[in-house]
Amino acid sequence: MLVLVTLAATTVGMGPASASSMTVPADSPARPVRQCADLVGQFHVPGAPTHVTSATVVPAAAEPAYCDVRGYVEPAVRFQLKLPTTYRGRYVQYGCGGFCGYITPTVFPECGPRFGDAAVAATDDGHPVPGFDTRWAVNNQAARDDFFFRAPHVTSKAAKQIIARYYGEPPRYSYFTGCSTGGREALLLAQRYPDEFDGIIAGAPAHNYQALLVYQAWLAKANIGADGAPVVTDAKLPVLHQAVLAACDGLDELVDGQVDPGACRFDPVSLLCPNGTDLPGCLTPPQVETARKLYTGPTTAGGERLYPGAQAYGSEPAWTGWLTPSAARGRPLAEQFADNYLKHMGYPIGTPHSSLARFELTRREFHRLTSEGLRPNAMSLDLGRFQRSGGKLIIWHGWADQAIPAAGTVDYYQRLIERFGTPRQTAEWARLFVIPSMYHCQAGSALTAFDPFRELVAWVENGTPPDRIIATGRDTQGNVVRTRPVFPYPLRARYGGTGSIDDERNFLPAPPPAPPRGTLRWVGEYLHHIPGPVVW
Template structure:
């Protein structure tokens, strides 16, 4: 659900016949691989079964201070899955990295050359896709009108596009370098995280390692949750009840009540679930000012902290907004001038309910008419299971040696962490697995940004796990100010471990923290309306 304007392997024979690149045991990439053909010669068709591919342009792009010289490839997989692939001409060492997209996609975010802490600069061929459609402006990624009557476009976005782009990219890589990539990786956040989970669940031969950040895997219920956020904070006249001006006082009150629950007053909540702050403590006793909440605002805040339910109390989503995330509600839950006054949650939910959520030809809905009932939840399920990435069967991915790194920000305003925690415990049965790790990042917003920690990227650790067998035991999160200066580093240990201050040195230095077991037994599985969705297999593209 990442918003573009805000957030900004492996046998040649198998690919030749199927387009897959099996992750059989191979030596790690270690030397530069030179092209065997001219960049411009890639402009042609690639007859991949079920994924006919057309390269429409290919040209060498000169090196810059940050990027190597590369062959820039653009093309599409039929019918309309556009992609961009960048192939280093002098520094490629056998790795392929594919990026996921955010929101409803609809545009290609130029793929960046990744820093994987490896010996060759620019050694990773990188690719990205628009997931099979072009979104309308201004926001692009919240437009769903393209899917109102086009099932093929829906199929591409729901499950097909990342898989067929992986096949296309590997075929082009083989044509350019004379060999398949030795290792293939995928990284994405939000919808990109959903794509990563889908790839592990449905297409286990595509990638050796996958990073799935803040995954929107519970897709259909999550879009219903976005409608809940919009409705929970909308007055009868359509105006927002809780306004952006009230968020700083609300957030400061949460910190005052709960910051030290983890034993350290450091401006962040290491596990917000321990916080029981009641917004009623901020109720205005005099004039309505930015430092207090009206009774209506107290009620709206309580609704936002709560998951959506039907009239019988059945949870329609595993969780609500967590305390500590309040500052990030501006823009996502509360419209601000930068978003044209429209909250992104409302825009996403309305486009989904109007154009994407129900089978084509059946009655649709809107945010304002949607009924929070189990019946309506079930009406969204037939199409929703095509988007969802909820299968607990990753056995094929695991058998092939695939590695999965999940991560989520504790202050994520767009996708509450409860779903990821629920999925992880169901998947692992509460026991450490040899192919999957979860990292929970304090104070981090949706896919990035935050109050104290603003960046998290476990790609280096994933590569080390896949290529050197080193399971990640810690990933460092970073906080930067508006000028880009590092203001805090903090270790994040595999969940459910937590970071504990060792008692000396700066609390802004990761070196001064050690891992500790959870303060209480882990009970993350949620009893909710989607209990039956984990066993429903999604469609598979061939």
């Protein structure tokens, strides 16, 4: 959905890789068959009229030499495509973040021992306004649809035709990777355009876009008192987080600063200040009640769940700026996302819109968002064509994600399992990895980065499914201080009993403490069975 932060493109392909993933196509690299500048002009791409406005050679420096292609797909989908001088048949497209409006900075991924052997591209999703200002969407359905679902698709079509002209042949393998809004785009491509990419990475996907904006509205309202000020303040977040760690950190048999939210049973009342006081090391009664709500999630007045998730135990340090104001971003991010969506793009053009102040947390208001919400939603479970075409899907999410609760992604994956038969059958083409202690797309209290790109390449090109992917923790100076294996859901990493707890080699796969829960009942679960608009 909305979401806010995208996974930094600079991390793609940079994490530790297993020997099986160190693979590149065996044939010789392709060389350009025409000059970079010759790409300027019009490309007659069916359904995606494309204009290349500039094509400039960038000499080798921090990156290999490449042809920097800039242009747009009509009406206004701007893109950048980087074509390396040495090319081995791969195309990698990056997703966008937030409400987009900018072209994600791209890097050449390390697919193996060679560097820069893939063409890479990204798009602004069809409008030039970054940040929270969504007034561009008020009366422009074409701009909405470009952002909602069209831009990643037409960028792929345009890029592949430009690649074919430059190198004399189209890509042999195509990959898409994104987080947050980019994760939504990733699932959307697998669902609506199943033949477009061989391998897809969906990180922290904002796939239930409509419901996620309702969740942001609820977050904003849940932490605002009658005086208009935050109830749970930044000053109380360290207190709350330390109490969660004290109650739940050791439940996985290892005290390491990582919490399994599913196993945690923590009640903020344990932090209640005595005798009506408000001291630094405790919570007032309103703060206790608000924290309880945040950990429980949104419901209607009648108790119906409005979203399949809530703020996770262990995510508390990341609430700063998301649930509370910040000097850098002003109003809480949840408030800004919800308000701008409800005012400018959440309802069909020409119909009454809403705002955060007017929005009511009811089943009726949720359903009012469905008509337009079907366009950006990526909730469909019908991935049969993607599976049959040989596509491979890696979904990943941080357990401590403060912006998009990981529980919603787990719920989606459980529904995929139900749709495709068994966990084993689903894992043949789609796997979920959930990273302890990680916040939204990056950063965290213990693990801060996760990059499954090499493992996806190995799965697609070698048929080697990812049985473990290494997550990394770095300190404020960028030094690696922890590595941990992350195993396919629902497996967890269990310490073997010897060696450093910060070394991934000392951990083994283990079943979860309790069997995975089933799917959740909530007011929007019917959306999994309604396809969004498709432009084939």
